[in-house]
Amino acid sequence: MTDNRENALAYAHKNKDNFLHELKEVLRIPSISTNSENKADMLHTAEWLTEKLRGLGMENVEIFPTAKHPVVYADWLHAENAPTVLIYGHYDVQPVDPLDLWESPPFEPTQRGDSLHARGASDMKGQVVAVIKAIESIVENGDLPVNIKFMIEGEEEIGSPSLVDFMEAHKDMLAADFCLNPDAGIMDKKLPSITYALRGLAYFEIRVYGPSHDLHSGLYGGAVANPANALMTLIAGMKDENGRITLPGFYDKVRPLDDEERVELARLPMKDDFYLEATGSSALWGEKSYSAVERTGARPTLDVNGMLAGFTGEGAKTVLPAKAMAKISMRLVPDQTPDEVYEQLKQYMEENAPKGVTWDIKVEHGGHPSISERDGVGVRAMAKAFENVWGVVPLFTRGGGSIPVVAEMQNILGIESVLTGFGLPDDRIHSPNEKQDLPTWYRGIDALIHFFYNLS
Ligand code: BES
Ligand code: MN
Numbered sequence: 001m002t003d004n005r006e007n008a009l010a011y012a013h014k015n016k017d018n019f020l021h022e023l024k025e026v027l028r029i030p031s032i033s034t035n036s037e038n039k040a041d042m043l044h045t046a047e048w049l050t051e052k053l054r055g056l057g058m059e060n061v062e063i064f065p066t067a068k069h070p071v072v073y074a075d076w077l078h079a080e081n082a083p084t085v086l087i088y089g090h091y092d093v094q095p096v097d098p099l100d101l102w103e104s105p106p107f108e109p110t111q112r113g114d115s116l117h118a119r120g121a122s123d124m125k126g127q128v129v130a131v132i133k134a135i136e137s138i139v140e141n142g143d144l145p146v147n148i149k150f151m152i153e154g155e156e157e158i159g160s161p162s163l164v165d166f167m168e169a170h171k172d173m174l175a176a177d178f179c180l181n182p183d184a185g186i187m188d189k190k191l192p193s194i195t196y197a198l199r200g201l202a203y204f205e206i207r208v209y210g211p212s213h214d215l216h217s218g219l220y221g222g223a224v225a226n227p228a229n230a231l232m233t234l235i236a237g238m239k240d241e242n243g244r245i246t247l248p249g250f251y252d253k254v255r256p257l258d259d260e261e262r263v264e265l266a267r268l269p270m271k272d273d274f275y276l277e278a279t280g281s282s283a284l285w286g287e288k289s290y291s292a293v294e295r296t297g298a299r300p301t302l303d304v305n306g307m308l309a310g311f312t313g314e315g316a317k318t319v320l321p322a323k324a325m326a327k328i329s330m331r332l333v334p335d336q337t338p339d340e341v342y343e344q345l346k347q348y349m350e351e352n353a354p355k356g357v358t359w360d361i362k363v364e365h366g367g368h369p370s371i372s373e374r375d376g377v378g379v380r381a382m383a384k385a386f387e388n389v390w391g392v393v394p395l396f397t398r399g400g401g402s403i404p405v406v407a408e409m410q411n412i413l414g415i416e417s418v419l420t421g422f423g424l425p426d427d428r429i430h431s432p433n434e435k436q437d438l439p440t441w442y443r444g445i446d447a448l449i450h451f452f453y454n455l456s
Pocket of ligand 1: 123124156157158159160183184185201365366367399400401402403404
């Protein structure tokens with residue numbers, strides 16, 4: 001190779017301990033975007049990032065305030081005749097509850113074997129730091145073969161509510177050839193992968209109200225509708241015996257899988273065994289005539305995330321509750337939209353709610369699904385980088401999770417994203433004992449060094 005990548009890789013290998021030390025530093029800041037009491041920690045994390053970005057020699061380093069949490073921006077645009085990469089990241093994390101299930105405190109990063117445990121280690125401070133350290137390894141050797149822009153937000157885990165306005169307002173500043181988005185992980189530590197589709201999300205709270213107050217279930221049970229029963233019946237009716245969702249028009253915009261893609265998905269190593277082991281469930285369940293890979297990647301779902309009604313304390317209390325609540329989310333696939341799904345849910349409730357109860361729906365958040373290009377310069381450079389480090393050709397896969405910014409970047413900035421990362425399916429993201437696999441993280445830094453050189 002004629003470029004400087006061997007020197008950059010040598011720097012990365014020499015500085016492994018320093019890199020890990022800095023990752024631990026940022027993992028100690030409890031940047032939970034949904035908690036108002038962590039507001040100062042959010043700013044503190046943004047400031048930590050700007051310091052690191054300045055240290056890389058980035059220019060125009062700035063913290064942009066938004067209605068909630070700030071966006072960090074930085075750029076370096078001095079590579080001639082080379083592409084401009086917009087690097088996306090998020091520095092916010094999910095809440096840590098239930099706290100008592102953590103084996104070590106969520107914001108005291110702790111190594112056990114090959115794993116570094118902490119909230120955000122995998123999703124996604126680990127990935128943001130990997131990119132920063134790859135670029136550091138390159139610039140420390142005196143060059144940078146591509147133009148770089150960073151956009152690191154603090155609201156991804158709450159649905160990125162400020163990012164659309166931010167991107168609309170800064171189209172020129174954010175203009176790029178493509179985006180590198182390392183928030184999607186890879187399939188297995190031995191099987192690097194690039195994600196070409198993500199599901200969208202529509203999240204609601206449904207409340208059902210019945211009698212004006214809680215009732216004695218003997219005196220009045222049988223005389224009036226019980227809102228808890230009514231809500232459960234309504235939810236049960238949202239799927240039929242084949243696991244298909246019954247909301248009116250729900251599948252109208254769902255793009256069917258073509259035969260070619262089904263053959264391709266069937267070749268992925270994720271068979272039923274994988275899902276049984278990963279979930280700890282005794283059997284798989286889902287929409288008839290589709291494999292688990294298809295159901296999680298290319299088909300929509302509807303799930304209860306939580307529910308609350310009546311007496312839930314110790315023992316028994318004979319009561320007919322006055323109200324009931326459920327949190328329900330749908331994962332969406334192209335070309336469904338969260339707005340249309342809201343209308344479908346409303347229509348279903350109007351048509352099916354029994355007499356004697358009233359209801360309302362609160363919209364929590366939504367995000368559009370996306371399908372990304374598979375043959376752009378960015379994807380090719382990343383695929384080559386995985387070959388450089390892992391020695392194998394990466395797999396192409398659909399991801400079941402949601403990263404709303406991917407579709408918004410297509411719409412607002414007109415750019416595609418390269419979706420990958422160095423998180424693994426068993427990292428327990430959003431759960432107690434989240435971890436990052438460190439050998440994969442170091443390999444990831446090497447792969448990113450190759451990626452930037454492969455682009456030049
Ligand atoms: N990094 C995840 C999404 C992800 C995980 C994509 C694994 C592909 C593979 C992201 O941080 C996330 O959790 N997103 C939320 C989005 C929501 C809050 C709008 C999700 O999917 O629940
Ligand atoms: Mn997440």
